[in-house]
Amino acid sequence: MGTGAGTAGPTQNMYKCDNVLTEEYDVFINAGPAAAMRAPGHPQGCFALEQVIDELAEKLNLDPLALRDKIDEHPARREERRIGAQLANWSERHKPGADAGPIKRGLGMAQSVWYRIGDLDSSAEVRITRDGSVELLSGVQDIGGGIRTVLAQVVAEELGLEVRDISVRIGDTNFPQGPASGGSKTTNSITPAARNAAYGAKRQLLEQVAPLLDTTAEQLVMSDGKVFAKNDPGKSLPFKQAAARLKTDEIAARAGRNDDYTSDSEGKENSPRSRRITYGGLQFAQVAVDTETGIVKVEKVWAVHDCGRPMNPLFLESQINGGILQGISYALYENRVLDRNYGFMLNTNLEQYKIVGSRETPEIKVHVVEHYLGLSSTDAGGIGEPAKIPTAAAVANAFYNATGVRMRELPMRPAAVLAALRQRKEGAA
Numbered sequence: 001m002g003t004g005a006g007t008a009g010p011t012q013n014m015y016k017c018d019n020v021l022t023e024e025y026d027v028f029i030n031a032g033p034a035a036a037m038r039a040p041g042h043p044q045g046c047f048a049l050e051q052v053i054d055e056l057a058e059k060l061n062l063d064p065l066a067l068r069d070k071i072d073e074h075p076a077r078r079e080e081r082r083i084g085a086q087l088a089n090w091s092e093r094h095k096p097g098a099d100a101g102p103i104k105r106g107l108g109m110a111q112s113v114w115y116r117i118g119d120l121d122s123s124a125e126v127r128i129t130r131d132g133s134v135e136l137l138s139g140v141q142d143i144g145g146g147i148r149t150v151l152a153q154v155v156a157e158e159l160g161l162e163v164r165d166i167s168v169r170i171g172d173t174n175f176p177q178g179p180a181s182g183g184s185k186t187t188n189s190i191t192p193a194a195r196n197a198a199y200g201a202k203r204q205l206l207e208q209v210a211p212l213l214d215t216t217a218e219q220l221v222m223s224d225g226k227v228f229a230k231n232d233p234g235k236s237l238p239f240k241q242a243a244a245r246l247k248t249d250e251i252a253a254r255a256g257r258n259d260d261y262t263s264d265s266e267g268k269e270n271s272p273r274s275r276r277i278t279y280g281g282l283q284f285a286q287v288a289v290d291t292e293t294g295i296v297k298v299e300k301v302w303a304v305h306d307c308g309r310p311m312n313p314l315f316l317e318s319q320i321n322g323g324i325l326q327g328i329s330y331a332l333y334e335n336r337v338l339d340r341n342y343g344f345m346l347n348t349n350l351e352q353y354k355i356v357g358s359r360e361t362p363e364i365k366v367h368v369v370e371h372y373l374g375l376s377s378t379d380a381g382g383i384g385e386p387a388k389i390p391t392a393a394a395v396a397n398a399f400y401n402a403t404g405v406r407m408r409e410l411p412m413r414p415a416a417v418l419a420a421l422r423q424r425k426e427g428a429a
Helices: 009-013 042-059 064-071 075-087 147-159 186-213 239-244 313-332 391-403 414-428
Strands: 103-111 123-129 134-138 166-170 220-223 226-229 236-238 250-256 282-290 296-306 363-369
Touching: 009 042, 042 064, 042 103, 042 313, 042 391, 064 075, 064 103, 075 103, 075 282, 075 296, 075 363, 103 391, 123 147, 123 186, 134 147, 134 186, 147 166, 147 186, 186 220, 186 226, 186 236, 186 239, 186 250, 226 239, 236 239, 282 391, 296 313, 296 391, 313 363, 313 391
Parallel strands: 134 166, 296 363
Antiparallel strands: 103 282, 123 134, 123 250, 220 226, 226 236, 282 296
């Protein structure tokens, strides 16, 4: 993880507890520099914290979900626990190590916290030309999250057009400044600016078209590719005909990202992290542990997440799938091997640096909770980080449910698994 990321975020922000003190510091070693990767510090923090919560529940003779209901006040996570328990058939979960035979299965869960992060240096411009073309311009870039399509959706919705009618031009520093693609903030930052710019361009168009329809701009709406009067749909023009009546070759409007509709006390980014507006998200995992070979297989994952208003369900589900696969890689396979004398990484290839592959990919079920907060003109949030955070912890808790043994270190490779099982067996002898 990147320098300064820390792992205490979940401990500080997920559960109600007044007696929390965390101290962290970076340790520099003779190796290459670290860099941020999808929720810096939080998968590591949750791996520890969520196992501790499960251990506490066992000591108190409580169901792990029941304990979380008592100490976690986040409204979305409360509903997500209920939904996830139904999807994963949690009520049928057996006691740790109850399976007979060498293959033992277990069910575990873990939850996450991430923050509503916005970048006010986020702007967009929308242009409408006489030929009916619509363009959106912004310096934001698309690194695979699908923001290009989402921007087209936002502008199309505001103008009453189809997504295919919008030309999106992004990633150029000559365009209005866009946000960076980090911190799960891109959609939250740029879509309100895009919608507000589209609204500004729409208002200009309606002002010019209103006299042609013998009405006022306030009485006009744009929908289904037409401009028409609210109270008299017969007064209408197709969008392209309306654009052809513009007094100039082009009209344009530019807008930036405004502050969220909230006060400092409700959680703006400049407030203490403990008061920030946060998103939830949790995952249930079913694993199979071969106690003879030490191989751990994640068979199923149920992911229940919230991220404000979902903008594109297909992209959203894809982001969650990707986060889960990265989390499984972190839990079971990824292991950097360093030359202790020189600090060189010795397994800089995908043959020896293992990640999850097609054969290791589990069945994944995604459920998205639409948790509207009413904080911007699109109310979008972010899902890039939350999708990864609880995965390794859920796998670890499922491993314990399967075997009755806790894994304190990652990755859970066969040698480490066999050593932990052997230590437990020798301790019980």
